[in-house]
Amino acid sequence: MTLSSMTGFARSHGASGSYAWSWEIKSVNAKGLELRLRLPPGLDAVEVAVRGRAAEMLSRGNVYATLTVNREGIAPVVRINQPVLNAFIDAVGNLVGKVDAEKPRLDGLLGLKGVIDVADAEESADEKAAAEEAIVTGFVAALKGLADMRxxxxxxxxxxxxxxxxxxxxxxxxxxxxxxxxxxxxxxxxxxxxxxxxxxxxxxxxxxxxxxxxxxxxxxxxxxxxxxxxxxxxxxxxxxxxxxxxxxxxxxxxxxxxxxxxxxxxxxxxxxxxxxxxxxxxxxxxxxxxxxxxx
Structure with missing residues (x-):
C-alpha cells in the first residue's frame, strides 16, 4: 500500500433524466475524518449514502463536498396562488371609496409578491430515485479522483x-x-x-x-x-x-x-x-x- 496525503481536489459531473449534476470535493489536514456537505434543497436523501462511501474510502481529513443540481429541458409551471390573490382583492375592495386612486389592474395584482408561483414540473418518484442513485455514483467517482490525487x-x-x-x-x-x-x-x-x-x-x-x-x-x-x-x-x-x-x-x-x-x-x-x-x-x-x- 502507498502513502496518501490529506490534501486533494476532484470534480465529477453527469446527468440522469432531466437532472444535470456536478460534485466538487476538496480535502485538507485534520486529526480525524469530517465530511462537510452542501446539498441543494430536496436532495437530503443522498446524504447517508454519501457519508458511508466517504468513510469507506478515506481515513482522515476535513472533506468539503458541494453538489450542484439543475433540471434541464423542463418547462416551468406557472401557478396562481388563489388564496393570496383573493386576500389582495378583498383588501382592495375595503379601500374603495376611502382612497382616491385608480382601480387595480390585473397586471398589477399578478405582480404582487406571492400571487404567482413559478416552479419546475413535478417529476415522478422513479425519476428522482434514479437521479439520486446517479448522484451517489458520481460522488464515488469524485472520491476516487480525490484519493488518486492524495x-x-x-x-x-x-x-x-x-x-x-x-x-x-x-x-x-x-x-x-x-x-x-x-x-x-x-x-x-x-x-x-x-x-x-x-x-x-x-x-x-x-x-x-x-x-x-x-x-x-x-x-x-x-x-x-x-x-x-x-x-x-x-x-x-x-x-x-x-x-x-x-x-x-x-x-x-x-x-x-x-x-x-x-x-x-x-x-x-x-x-x-x-x-x-x-x-x-x-x-x-x-x-x-x-x-x-x-x-
Missing part, C-alpha cells in the same frame, strides 16, 4: 520523508563516531576540569571528585540515545514500507525522535556533538512537518 501527493511526501530519515541516520553515525564522545576524550576533559578545581582550592577531596567525575562521565554517554534513535528510524522505515493510513503513528515517532534529540543535545559536552545535535533537531522538525500532511 496518493500521488503521498508518494512525493514519502520520498521527502525517506530523505529525512537518511539524513537522521547519517547524523547519528557522525555523532557516534565523533572524537568528543570517545571514552579517552571524556576522561581527559573531566580530568582537566578536576585539576582546575584542585588548583583553585585545597578543600576539595580528590577521591570524591574522582567519583563525581565517573558519575558525570556515565551521564554524559549518549549511547542509549543513539540506540533509540536508530530504533525509531528503523520503525519509521518499516511503517512507510507497509503504507496505509500511518500518519498518526509517524507523528508519534517524530515526537520520540525529537525527545531523543533533545536529550542528546542536553547531555553533549562537546562542540561538535552539540552542532550535530542541533542539525539533527532541525531534520527531525522537517520530518514532523511533512508527517502532518499524511493520512
Amino acid at each position: 496518493r500521488h501527493e503521498g508518494a512525493a511526501i514519502a520520498k521527502i520523508l525517506g530523505t529525512r530519515l537518511d539524513e537522521m541516520a547519517a547524523l547519528a553515525a557522525r555523532a557516534d563516531a565523533a572524537p568528543g564522545r570517545q571514552a579517552d576524550a571524556i576522561k581527559k576533559r573531566l580530568a582537566d576540569q578536576v585539576a582546575v578545581l584542585l588548583e583553585a582550592s585545597n578543600r576539595f577531596d580528590p577521591d570524591r571528585l574522582h567519583q563525581e567525575a565517573i558519575l558525570l562521565a556515565t551521564k554524559a554517554d549518549i549511547r542509549e540515545e543513539l540506540d533509540r534513535l536508530a530504533a525509531h528510524i528503523a520503525q519509521a522505515r518499516k511503517l512507510m514500507a507497509g503504507g496505509g493510513a500511518i500518519g498518526r503513528r509517524l507523528d508519534f515517532l517524530s515526537q520520540e525522535l525529537n525527545r531523543e534529540t533533545n536529550t542528546l543535545c542536553s547531555k553533549s559536552n562537546d562542540v561538535e556533538l552539540t552542532n550535530i545535535g542541533l542539525e539533527l533537531k532541525s531534520v527531525v522538525e522537517q520530518f514532523r512537518e511533512q508527517v502532518q500532511n499524511l493520512e
